Amino acid sequence: MSERDDIYTRPHESVADFEFNSAVARVFPDMIKRSVPGYAETVAMSGIIAARYAQPGTNLYDLGCSLGAVTLAMRHALKNSDCRIIGIDNSQSMLERAGHYLALDDDGPEVDLICADICEHPIENASVTALNFVLQFIEPEKRLSLLSRIAEATCDGGALILSEKIAFSDSEQSIQDTLHHDFKRANGYSDLEIAQKRSAIENVLIPETEEVHRDRLKAAGFSQVIRWYQCFNFVSYLAVK
Ligand SMILES: Nc1ncnc2c1ncn2[C@@H]1O[C@H](C[S@+](CC[C@H]([NH3+])C(=O)[O-])CC(=O)[O-])[C@@H](O)[C@H]1O
Numbered sequence: 001m002s003e004r005d006d007i008y009t010r011p012h013e014s015v016a017d018f019e020f021n022s023a024v025a026r027v028f029p030d031m032i033k034r035s036v037p038g039y040a041e042t043v044a045m046s047g048i049i050a051a052r053y054a055q056p057g058t059n060l061y062d063l064g065c066s067l068g069a070v071t072l073a074m075r076h077a078l079k080n081s082d083c084r085i086i087g088i089d090n091s092q093s094m095l096e097r098a099g100h101y102l103a104l105d106d107d108g109p110e111v112d113l114i115c116a117d118i119c120e121h122p123i124e125n126a127s128v129t130a131l132n133f134v135l136q137f138i139e140p141e142k143r144l145s146l147l148s149r150i151a152e153a154t155c156d157g158g159a160l161i162l163s164e165k166i167a168f169s170d171s172e173q174s175i176q177d178t179l180h181h182d183f184k185r186a187n188g189y190s191d192l193e194i195a196q197k198r199s200a201i202e203n204v205l206i207p208e209t210e211e212v213h214r215d216r217l218k219a220a221g222f223s224q225v226i227r228w229y230q231c232f233n234f235v236s237y238l239a240v241k
């Protein structure tokens with residue numbers, strides 16, 4: 001169903017900043033699977049975690065839902081619940097495709113797909129929120145306010161699943177970068193594709209260290225933060241209110 005990601009195969013004189021446009025939406029499942037180590041596990045376990053932390057009569061959010069992979073995992077994991085699942089993304093191209101995937105697989109609780117900026121859209125009555133590889137694309141100065149609004153909207157005992165590409169403060173950075181690039185190469189990306197994608201995301205995907213993430217999650221109002229998954233420089237945290 002998804003086409004192969006060939007967006008950076010040809011040489012570009014100057015590489016434009018990466019954006020979630022229709023060309024990216026078209027190849028997205030292939031792109032994310034070949035670019036993010038552990039992506040499939042992160043999505044599947046987000047469903048398992050959501051089922052554990054969901055509370056009756058609440059909302060489950062998938063913020064920056066793209067094609068709705070986590071939305072679908074939550075819906076499968078919560079088949080007989082009265083929760084509402086809300087997927088939000090500001091890319092119309094992504095949401096249109098998410099709508100098709102959801103229509104093909106409509107078993108489980110109701111899902112709303114909303115085209116909006118997650119930094120602006122209200123979040124309310126949440127028990128579980130997934131922010132899966134999205135905070136890294138939000139301007140750093142807006143990140144605390146988004147996480148604080150999520151924490152504020154989350155009921156006691158509710159949770160945030162935060163998945164991110166992270167940065168390291170020491171020599172671990174170059175080891176993790178090398179292994180990540182080896183992963184991409186093993187998945188069929190050429191050195192040119194890897195280099196051009198790296199320039200495209202340089203100014204838009206801004207990773208931070210684990211320490212910054214943990215301190216900010218606490219400052220936002222979450223009482224406990226655990227790292228439940230890591231594959232190279234891609235990490236997933238569970239933050240419980
Ligand atoms: N301000 C914003 N408001 C709304 N959406 C945004 C914003 N900024 C970026 N996005 C959206 O966040 C998504 C990031 S992809 C998430 C993968 C998904 N979670 C998955 O588990 O498959 C991750 C990646 O491509 O590395 C894109 O769909 C953007 O349009």
Ligand SMILES: O=C(O)C(=O)Cc1ccccc1
Pocket residue numbers: 018031032035036165197198201205
């Ligand atoms: O970090 C990278 O090198 C990536 O390619 C991650 C990524 C995956 C999908 C869209 C944008 C960035």
